[in-house]
Amino acid sequence: MPEDRAARRAAIRAAIEADPAQTNTAIAKRFRASRDLVIEVRRQQAGALVMGRYESTCRTIAECAAVDEVKDIRDKARALEVYTQQAKNREAEEQAREVRLRAERRGGEIMLTQIVREAQPMADSRVVAKMFSKEHKHVMRDIRDLIELGPEQRSKFELTFDAVPEPKGGARRGPYYVMNEEGFMRLVMPFTGAAAYAVRKAFYSGLSGNARDARRAARGVRRMHARLGTAGARIEAARHGWCARSQYPQA
Known part of the structure; x- marks a missing residue:
């Protein structure tokens, strides 16, 4: 067990880096340190992780051209948002939240731009579920509701099947919908969040x-x-x- 304060801080920092999900209380007990010291170390780390990369991350988001790229940044920003909240670093938490919202808005813009440019059914329900933070089964349900409310909507959505791997081997037919621009807009208009706003x-x-x-x-x-x-x-x-x-x- 490190006795020197600097060595103890370094050990706490290493423990946080190894498992950021650990609670402050658990780390404090492990190293026989005060909980305030753990929070202080975590706050400093959170600031370095988020605030030091804020400008470059925002530029990266603006340059993204694919939904998967934006989604990856959004997921990391969400994890950092939780981490900075635990660290009680309000400024870093706000910047992580801003990065997440920027990524979600950019994802919505990319999806709409691709549909308009291609003028072909290219957005599928799986991508919509990922970008708008929804479960795919709920997106499928919303599409079926649209079709039932107005049978004329059927031409805007096309039911397709794809092979989905099973945990124990083999594959099953997994349904999903592809949609054109009008179908996409009708589907996402009631959604909430930064991507839907964009x-x-x-x-x-x-x-x-x-x-x-x-x-x-x-x-x-x-x-x-x-x-x-x-x-x-x-x-x-x-x-x-x-x-x-x-x-x-x-x-």
């Missing part, structure tokens, strides 16, 4: 952009009609020999 924000931004384009086009048509109307009046005035500045015939 999808809704992108969707409504697109609607706003379409509305702005429509208003801009309408203003252009009105201006064109006004110019044509003015030119038509001048032509009519010249045809009748009227003065351009007055509405009366020339003398």
Whole structure:
């Protein structure tokens, strides 16, 4: 058992790194240290783990182009969020939470972008379940409910089967749905969380952009009609020999 305070802190740090899930009380008993000392060491480690990598992680999230990459960062950020909460490092906890939310928003943006770009059924219910932190069986249930409420929705979803390995060997047929853009939007609109928020924000931004384009086009048509109307009046005035500045015939 280390007697020196510095050696004890190093031993506590090593124990935390080996098993971050250990409770502060268990580590304190193991090294005969105060619980406050364990919390202090954990707080320092949490700050180094999160705050030292915050900027680079945010840049990595912005550069991600695949859902799996974002999901991996999101899962690690969630684990760090729990770890910093145990360490009672509020600042590091907030940064870990911000990283998780950024990753979830980026995942929603990537999914929507891929569907719109491909214009083909490419998102499947398994990816939706992973990205939106849901169980796949619940996503399947939501899709079946959509189809039952409106049979016309059936064309937006296609039931597919894939081989799923069994724990004791062999495989079974595992069902999942693939969906197009409209089906994806109808499915995730009621979802909550950062990824769902990013999808809704992108969707409504697109609607706003379409509305702005429509208003801009309408203003252009009105201006064109006004110019044509003015030119038509001048032509009519010249045809009748009227003065351009007055509405009366020339003398």
